[in-house]
Amino acid sequence: MMLRYALARIAVALALIWAVVTIVFLVIHVVPGDPAELLLAQGGVAPDPAAVAELREKLGLDQPILTQYLAYVCGLLRGDLGSSLLDDHSVAEEIALHLPRTLELILAAGLIATMLGLPLGTIAALRTGRPIDRILSAAAGLGLSVPVFVVGTLAVLVFAQKLRLVPAGGFVPFTRDPAQHLLLLLMPAATIAVGLGAVVFRMTRTSVLEVLRRDYVRTAHAKGLSARRIVMHHVIRNALIPVVTVLALHMGSLLGGTVLVEFVFNWPGLSGDLVRAVEQRDYPEVVGIVLVISVVLVIINLVVDLLYAVIDPRVRHG
Amino acid sequence: MSMNVSRRSVLAGAAALPFLRMRGARAATPGTMTFGLSSYPPSIQPWANTGTAAATVKLMIHRGLTGFAPDGSLRAELAESWAPEGTTAWVFKLRDATFQNGEKVTSADVKWTIEQVAGEKSTAYLRTQMQSIDKIETPDDKTVRFVMKEPVAILPVTLANFHMPIVSRVSDPKALVGAGPFTIKAQERGVAIDLEAFPKYYKPGLPKLKAIRAVAYADENLRVAALQAGDVDLIEYVPWQAMETISKDTNLSLDAVDGPYMYLVFNATKPPFDDARVRRAVAHAIKREEVVKAAFFGRGSRLAHLPILKTSEFFNPEYENGWAHDPALAKKLLSEAGHADGFGCSLLSTAQYGMHKDTAEVVQQNLAAIGIRAELNLPDWATRVSIGNKGQYDLAVMGDAADSNDPDGIAKAIDGSLSAAYTRSFGLKTSKITALIKAGSAEFDRDKRKAIYKELEALAIEETPIVGVAWRSQGYAMQKRVSGFKNRPGALTFYSGTTFEDVSVG
Numbered sequence: 001m002m003l004r005y006a007l008a009r010i011a012v013a014l015a016l017i018w019a020v021v022t023i024v025f026l027v028i029h030v031v032p033g034d035p036a037e038l039l040l041a042q043g044g045v046a047p048d049p050a051a052v053a054e055l056r057e058k059l060g061l062d063q064p065i066l067t068q069y070l071a072y073v074c075g076l077l078r079g080d081l082g083s084s085l086l087d088d089h090s091v092a093e094e095i096a097l098h099l100p101r102t103l104e105l106i107l108a109a110g111l112i113a114t115m116l117g118l119p120l121g122t123i124a125a126l127r128t129g130r131p132i133d134r135i136l137s138a139a140a141g142l143g144l145s146v147p148v149f150v151v152g153t154l155a156v157l158v159f160a161q162k163l164r165l166v167p168a169g170g171f172v173p174f175t176r177d178p179a180q181h182l183l184l185l186l187m188p189a190a191t192i193a194v195g196l197g198a199v200v201f202r203m204t205r206t207s208v209l210e211v212l213r214r215d216y217v218r219t220a221h222a223k224g225l226s227a228r229r230i231v232m233h234h235v236i237r238n239a240l241i242p243v244v245t246v247l248a249l250h251m252g253s254l255l256g257g258t259v260l261v262e263f264v265f266n267w268p269g270l271s272g273d274l275v276r277a278v279e280q281r282d283y284p285e286v287v288g289i290v291l292v293i294s295v296v297l298v299i300i301n302l303v304v305d306l307l308y309a310v311i312d313p314r315v316r317h318g
Numbered sequence: 319m320s321m322n323v324s325r326r327s328v329l330a331g332a333a334a335l336p337f338l339r340m341r342g343a344r345a346a347t348p349g350t351m352t353f354g355l356s357s358y359p360p361s362i363q364p365w366a367n368t369g370t371a372a373a374t375v376k377l378m379i380h381r382g383l384t385g386f387a388p389d390g391s392l393r394a395e396l397a398e399s400w401a402p403e404g405t406t407a408w409v410f411k412l413r414d415a416t417f418q419n420g421e422k423v424t425s426a427d428v429k430w431t432i433e434q435v436a437g438e439k440s441t442a443y444l445r446t447q448m449q450s451i452d453k454i455e456t457p458d459d460k461t462v463r464f465v466m467k468e469p470v471a472i473l474p475v476t477l478a479n480f481h482m483p484i485v486s487r488v489s490d491p492k493a494l495v496g497a498g499p500f501t502i503k504a505q506e507r508g509v510a511i512d513l514e515a516f517p518k519y520y521k522p523g524l525p526k527l528k529a530i531r532a533v534a535y536a537d538e539n540l541r542v543a544a545l546q547a548g549d550v551d552l553i554e555y556v557p558w559q560a561m562e563t564i565s566k567d568t569n570l571s572l573d574a575v576d577g578p579y580m581y582l583v584f585n586a587t588k589p590p591f592d593d594a595r596v597r598r599a600v601a602h603a604i605k606r607e608e609v610v611k612a613a614f615f616g617r618g619s620r621l622a623h624l625p626i627l628k629t630s631e632f633f634n635p636e637y638e639n640g641w642a643h644d645p646a647l648a649k650k651l652l653s654e655a656g657h658a659d660g661f662g663c664s665l666l667s668t669a670q671y672g673m674h675k676d677t678a679e680v681v682q683q684n685l686a687a688i689g690i691r692a693e694l695n696l697p698d699w700a701t702r703v704s705i706g707n708k709g710q711y712d713l714a715v716m717g718d719a720a721d722s723n724d725p726d727g728i729a730k731a732i733d734g735s736l737s738a739a740y741t742r743s744f745g746l747k748t749s750k751i752t753a754l755i756k757a758g759s760a761e762f763d764r765d766k767r768k769a770i771y772k773e774l775e776a777l778a779i780e781e782t783p784i785v786g787v788a789w790r791s792q793g794y795a796m797q798k799r800v801s802g803f804k805n806r807p808g809a810l811t812f813y814s815g816t817t818f819e820d821v822s823v824g
Contacts, residue, residue: 033700037707039360040367040441049737051441058441086360089507097507156540160547168543170533171509266535268508276508279670280360281700 002309009305013298020294021287025072028278028286029065035085035281036061059085072287081291082284084277091288094273099292101171102269105261106254108185109192110247117197118243121204122236128209136201143198152191152264159187169266188265192258196250203246207239214238252300256293349528351800351823354541354553358508358534364483364494365435365442370812373480374554375532377815378513379418380483380496383410383428383462384474385816390723390807392474396423396484396497396520397462405469405762412460415520417486419495423520425456430487432464443481469760471767472726479721480813499525499819509534519819526802526822542795545570551800551823554814556793558617564795573803574793576618577811578719579625580609580677581731582785585709587745590661597782599651600713601641603688604681609788613676617793621786624775625720625728627808631764632725632771640779641786648688660689663712666705669696671717677787678715706740716741717790720809725771727809729755732783748783799824 036055040048056062060071075082081091124133160168166187167180174181211217212235220230259271270289277285359372364380367373383397394400398413415423434440436448453465464473476482489495497520500513510533515525533550535541538557544550546567556564556572565572582600584591591597606620622641626633652658665685667678675696682692692713697705705711718741720727731741733755734748754774761767792811796803802820806813 031701032697032704034704034707037703038700040443048443048445049739051443051445054439055441058439094507153539156543160549161543164547167549168547169535169537169540170544170549171506173506263537264540266533266537266540272536273508279698279700 005309006306009302013302016298017291017294021073021076021291022069024290025069025283025287026065028281028283029068031281033281034061035059035283038280039086061085072284076291081288084285085282086280086285091284094285095270095288095292098268098270098273101267102255102258102262102271104185105189105192105258105267105269106251108189109196109254110251112190112193113196113200114247116193117200118204118236121201121243122208122231122239124201125205125208125212126231128205133205137205140198140201143194144202146194147260148191148195149260149264151194152188152261155187155191156264169264171266171268184265184267188258188261188267191261191265192254196247196254199250200243200247203243204239207242208235211235211239248300252297255296256290348824351527351530351552351818351821352550353530353532353818354544354550355532355534356538356541356555357536359511362502364485364496365440365444365481367443367481371534371554373812374815375511375513376483376496377480377498377813378500378530378532378818379498379502380480380485381415381498382477382479382482382484383412384478386478386722386806386810386813388804388806388817390810392478395478396428397477400474402471402762403463405471405760406466408464408466408470408473410462410464412462413520415497416518417495417497418501418516418518419486419489420518421486421488421495422459423484423486423497424459425462426459427487428462428484429454429456431484434485435482444476444479447476448482469762471762472724472759475722475724475726480815500527500530503529521819525819527818530818545795545797548797552794552796552803552821554794556795558615558791558793560795561615561617561791561793569798570795571798571800572793572795573805574617574791575805575807575811576627576789577792577808578717579621579789580613580673580715580717580787581621581625582681582787583706583714583716583731583741584743584746584784585712585714586743586747587709590655590657590663591712591743593655594781595651595655596657597785598641598780599648599655599688600685600690601782601785602644602648602651603684603690604641604785604787605643605684606788608684609677609680612680613673614788614790617791619789621789623786624725624732624778625786625789626725626771626775627723629807630723630725632768634772634775637775637779640775641782645688652688652690657689660691662691662693664695665692666695666702666711666714668699668702670699670702673790674702674715674717677717681715681787703740706744707738709738709744711744714740715787716784719792719812723808723810725774726755726759729759732778734783743783746783748781750777751781751783797823 036052036059040051040055060068072082083090084094120136124136127133156168159165166183170184172180172184217230217234220234256271256274258269259275262269262272274289277289355371357371359368359375361368362372362375364376381395383395385393385395387393396412396415397410400408400410402408412423412425417423432448432451432454435442435444450467450470451464452467455463483496486495499516499519501516502511503514504512510531513530515528519525535544538555541553542557542560545553561572561574564570584597586592606622610616610618610620622639623637665678665682667674669675678694682694685692706714718731721730733752734746735752738744751774754770758767758770761770794803794805794814800821800823802822804817805811
């Protein structure tokens with residue numbers, strides 16, 4: 001029964017990925033804007049129509065859209081994501097270059113957010129209604145409401161321009177200079193962590209408050225366990241489950257959503273690459289990136305679905 | 319191994335933060351310059367136009383037969399001299415120069431280069447111009463003779479274009495080799511390009527720098543922040559709003575010139591803009607100072623005539639105010655054209671670039687004052703280009719720079735005989751203007767050329783194939799320790815990459 005359920009979910013996931021690829025392929029081809037024209041019209045100059053026609057032919061853009069779509073899908077089935085229309089660079093290589101950078105940014109932000117949000121959320125819950133709770137809750141509200149580009153711009157202004165503690169932005173591969181790489185990662189990750197940390201803080205606070213009201217916590221108190229032991233071993237551990245779920249979902253959604261931070265800090269990740277590809281109408285690059293993001297998100301959802309089925313048998317029978 | 323983290327150790331760690339700054343993060347490594355590019359070049363193909371950032375990099379690694387001196391005049395590069403032979407031939411004498419693959423620069427390389435550019439499958443920017451060459455003769459290794467299909471007086475200027483470098487004919491087609499002052503050492507796609515000095519560059523003692531690291535900063539504010547923080551030595555495309563602050567900073571200097579310009583183009587395939595009187599009415603409705611203030615923070619100047627620089631010998635002072643703001647005249651012209659009550663139209667621009675959007679908003683208000691109800695259409699740049707090329711608009715805002723400071727450089731904006739393009743009015747017939755442009759480019763006598771372009775400007779003021787709106791300031795900013803950099807004048811500002819051979823840091 002479990003195997004059938006798993007196969008059914010995988011089939012749905014594959015259908016979903018195919019649908020996303022098809023929709024994105026068609027939409028990006030239908031919206032106005034010709035990559036050949038754009039490539040030869042950089043800097044606001046008029047390209048020679050003959051040169052545009054040559055380039056369109058070279059890039060296969062003169063073919064009917066159905067032919068282009070079938071060729072793309074055939075390529076996909078062979079594991080080929082195609083080449084960039086801009087410089088013939090392999091899309092797969094491009095994604096392999098940019099995806100780890102974005103994942104690293106998201107993971108670093110998640111780490112900072114957890115390191116701040118978890119303890120502070122717990123403290124706020126344990127001191128509920130007191131000044132420290134109010135101050136932290138207000139700060140979390142601020143963290144959630146201030147747009148990420150404002151936080152980023154202020155961070156550059158203060159820490160790079162005024163205090164000169166860190167570079168204004170940029171990227172150096174870890175293999176080339178590990179210390180510089182981490183230094184450049186610090187500000188963009190911290191900027192994302194402001195909002196993400198606020199989410200973790202709020203979830204932790206709510207969850208801890210809820211657990212504190214549970215019978216087993218009351219029992220632990222009655223048994224004479226120390227408050228520290230109760231919080232560490234009974235409260236936080238149980239309160240973590242919803243926090244981790246929410247954190248994972250938020251981090252997943254960041255995969256295509258770090259564009260502003262990448263832009264503000266000149267971090268060459270996948271989101272920025274996607275925006276550049278859309279602006280340039282670099283069709284294979286757009287579809288390839290969206291495909292990869294979809295696959296990652298679908299896999300996360302698939303794993304969650306399967307885990308639910310393992311935890312709760314009613315799901316697979318329902 | 320256990321590790322105790324005390325409050326004191328945390329504070330000590332925080333205090334050490336400033337020393338965490340790696341040397342590489344700061345500019346000013348001896349002999350090396352860090353340059354903040356406005357974008358990462360999509361491609362550095364030598365003859366295709368892939369943007370000004372790419373052009374700047376191309377000027378580091380390539381050289382053409384001719385080039386532009388700091389004052390904007392034409393100067394020798396790979397050719398040490400040139401001269402016309404009659405009106406239909408040019409002879410270029412090459413100097414002793416070496417390509418970065420160690421091969422000598424010869425007339426055969428020049429011939430091969432021109433043939434690639436003019437080729438049938440070419441996507442080169444200057445393909446049409448190079449196709450005007452009928453025959454290329456190479457009597458010896460150092461002499462190239464171009465036989466033209468018809469007289470072309472401006473060939474040496476065209477050959478100075480940064481899209482026309484001479485490339486070694488024995489290059490790998492995917493990595494064409496030039497003879498410029500720097501070679502590409504490494505590229506991190508989307509991030510940075512590392513260049514190092516080419517030791518056999520043909521100019522003795524140049525380049526002065528050992529290496530350049532060109533780092534792409536797409537966000538203009540971050541580019542400025544990187545300069546102010548000392549991460550980079552020099553930046554291009556200084557945003558207008560930052561020019562004041564930079565010019566007051568004692569550690570920085572600003573080098574800005576008026577070169578590129580904003581203008582309006584029309585769809586002349588249908589009423590009302592098929593009527594020259596209506597186009598001229600639009601020209602007289604624009605308050606250009608407002609555009610300069612709103613779109614460029616006052617960093618630019620009004621442009622009420624054809625985009626020919628005041629410093630140019632072809633500038634005609636009598637037409638400087640040919641399209642001056644005059645709402646009464648604008649209304650009179652509209653009335654004469656049968657639009658006394660005004661009309662509605664679309665005004666195409668783009669929301670992707672602030673200067674285009676801001677210009678469009680001011681133009682919209684100015685047009686409303688004479689009864690023209692313009693409805694803004696502000697798609698992204700790709701869509702704007704596509705719509706413009708198809709003529710799906712009535713009136714549109716455009717920004718561009720001439721190909722050179724020669725008046726022929728503005729032909730691409732006003733010559734209606736050229737193919738339909740978003741950079742010029744759609745479907746506008748300009749037979750007289752076209753004839754004058756052709757006559758100007760074929761005329762070898764300086765005074766006769768001046769007379770031709772004077773007649774052309776007078777005609778253009780009447781016909782109004784475009785409407786000049788504003789010159790915009792194009793700036794480079796740098797640390798005070800950078801010397802030798804010079805922003806080229808006018809339209810040649812984008813040729814300032816040539817200057818990197820003279821730059822030194824420290």
